[in-house]
Amino acid sequence: GQLHSARPQHSTMFCSISGAAPEDPVVSVKSGHIFERRLIEKYIGEHGKCPITGEVLSADDLLAVHGNAKNVKPRPAEATSIPGLLSTFQNEWDALMLESYTLRRHLTKAREELAHALYQHDAACRVIARLVQERDEAREALHSAEQRMGAAARSVGKSAGSDGAGQDAMEVDGSGADGAQAGNWEQIVDEIKSLSSTLSAQRRKREVSSTLAGADLLQTYEEVDSQSLHKTRPKGVTAVDAHPTMAEVTLSGGVDGDIHIFNRATGKIVASLSGHSKKITAALFHPTEDGVILSASADKTVRVWKSNGNGDYECSVVLKDHNAEVTGLAIHPVGYVVASCSSNGKVCLHDIRNGSLLQKHDVGGKGLHAIAIHPDGLIFSVGDSTGTIGVYEVQTMKDVATFNGHTSKVTSISFSENGYYMASAAGEKSIRVWDLRKPADSNCREIDINAFASAVSFDKSGYYLAVGGGSLVVLGAKKKWAELLRVDDGQSSITSVSFGPDAKFIASSSLDRSVKTYSAK
Numbered sequence: 001g002q003l004h005s006a007r008p009q010h011s012t013m014f015c016s017i018s019g020a021a022p023e024d025p026v027v028s029v030k031s032g033h034i035f036e037r038r039l040i041e042k043y044i045g046e047h048g049k050c051p052i053t054g055e056v057l058s059a060d061d062l063l064a065v066h067g068n069a070k071n072v073k074p075r076p077a078e079a080t081s082i083p084g085l086l087s088t089f090q091n092e093w094d095a096l097m098l099e100s101y102t103l104r105r106h107l108t109k110a111r112e113e114l115a116h117a118l119y120q121h122d123a124a125c126r127v128i129a130r131l132v133q134e135r136d137e138a139r140e141a142l143h144s145a146e147q148r149m150g151a152a153a154r155s156v157g158k159s160a161g162s163d164g165a166g167q168d169a170m171e172v173d174g175s176g177a178d179g180a181q182a183g184n185w186e187q188i189v190d191e192i193k194s195l196s197s198t199l200s201a202q203r204r205k206r207e208v209s210s211t212l213a214g215a216d217l218l219q220t221y222e223e224v225d226s227q228s229l230h231k232t233r234p235k236g237v238t239a240v241d242a243h244p245t246m247a248e249v250t251l252s253g254g255v256d257g258d259i260h261i262f263n264r265a266t267g268k269i270v271a272s273l274s275g276h277s278k279k280i281t282a283a284l285f286h287p288t289e290d291g292v293i294l295s296a297s298a299d300k301t302v303r304v305w306k307s308n309g310n311g312d313y314e315c316s317v318v319l320k321d322h323n324a325e326v327t328g329l330a331i332h333p334v335g336y337v338v339a340s341c342s343s344n345g346k347v348c349l350h351d352i353r354n355g356s357l358l359q360k361h362d363v364g365g366k367g368l369h370a371i372a373i374h375p376d377g378l379i380f381s382v383g384d385s386t387g388t389i390g391v392y393e394v395q396t397m398k399d400v401a402t403f404n405g406h407t408s409k410v411t412s413i414s415f416s417e418n419g420y421y422m423a424s425a426a427g428e429k430s431i432r433v434w435d436l437r438k439p440a441d442s443n444c445r446e447i448d449i450n451a452f453a454s455a456v457s458f459d460k461s462g463y464y465l466a467v468g469g470g471s472l473v474v475l476g477a478k479k480k481w482a483e484l485l486r487v488d489d490g491q492s493s494i495t496s497v498s499f500g501p502d503a504k505f506i507a508s509s510s511l512d513r514s515v516k517t518y519s520a521k
Helices: 036-047 082-161 185-205
Strands: 025-028 034-036 062-064 171-172 224-230 237-242 249-254 260-264 266-274 278-286 292-297 302-307 313-319 326-330 337-342 346-352 354-360 368-373 379-384 389-393 399-403 412-415 421-425 427-434 444-458 463-469 474-478 483-486 494-499 506-510 516-520
Touching: 025 302, 034 036, 062 292, 082 346, 171 444, 185 224, 185 354, 237 278, 237 506, 237 516, 249 379, 249 516, 260 292, 266 313, 278 326, 292 326, 302 427, 337 368, 346 368, 368 412, 368 427, 379 412, 444 474, 444 494
Parallel strands: 171 313, 237 494, 326 368, 412 444
Antiparallel strands: 025 034, 025 062, 224 516, 237 249, 249 260, 260 266, 278 292, 292 302, 302 313, 326 337, 337 346, 346 354, 368 379, 379 389, 389 399, 412 421, 421 427, 427 444, 444 463, 463 474, 474 483, 494 506, 506 516
């Protein structure tokens, strides 16, 4: 016979059911056919035999075929030629572009919806802010109206009880006088001299309060309260003063022409004083007479307010001795004498008991912006628009000394309680402390504040000096004017500062309408 060589028949591994390359191939031990596991198991479950030979077949007759796991999955038939690949790439590109277009459209729509929502939110915030502002103004107007109505009702009651005699406030116009306008000036001068001798003797023997805040405690002071007590239009608080004995009570005067007494313990306005027609330039508690407040204003007047015992204050005296904006106010140690200065260079001494003008002096036509009386009561200082500080004798109104050094208008002057030092500020980045015991050519010390300074104030002990302007700074007189405290809290332009009793807190006012209190927590 003829011999034929036997060659192995090679066939591609395809599933006998689907005709595609299996992902999980198995082989039948009975027929030797290859199947996709999931397909043959499903077929066996339904028919129980081999789909090719018809023999009885079970899952136990299937043997897994293991190949190289790193082999690449066979390409589909359409990807085995260049035209097929190009068609596949084109389809995938088209799908990608369509998806990108859809995403861009959704993004644009989301941006439009977000912009609309933000616009609505901004509009709502503006409406709410305007309504809150109108509500605050309405409350302030209502409070002022209630006070005026109450004062008017009391005035009517008083008038009816005294057959119509008198008014709430005694108005005194001394604008035409250049000298003494009232009574016994010589007798008042004698009283001032006698008091000065007494005060000087007491000052040499005085002892510092045992409850005075120490420098270590003062260095821990921080903002503990902030209030916006005055109207939003016009905006700003121009004066602040701490009550001489009540540790929680402060007084503030604003650009709105109102004065508010605020109790920090209760968080409420104790009383509001309305009467000035223009901004308040100075507001002070009387240091020795409880229930008496003095104020000066750009409306050219000085007013004296007295408590009626029911929590309200009434204006008892209106002093109209100036014919220009009253810019400064100081209370003489004698108690009933008050000094005021104006923007046209006039200085007036008033007797607030009867509203009389005691003295009026022209310093030479220079605008004055600050005034302070020495603790002994014999001299006072005024700061003018050229940066000069003039010292005058109370009795004769004569110029006894002149201090130069500032380059801008002097906005604040303060004497230390022991009478040795006088501090001044002029809106510069430094203040000046003058030692009144030394000759004029060597008595000045310039202290750099690193922020513009417009207000200075000694505490009652004379140990500490507060400086306000761009920042709140406290210097130690016993520490060679070393900086003990600096607070940079963003407060807009501090206009006035004041120490509370025993320097336990510091109050400040600002053009941003805030009245802030700094203390240890």
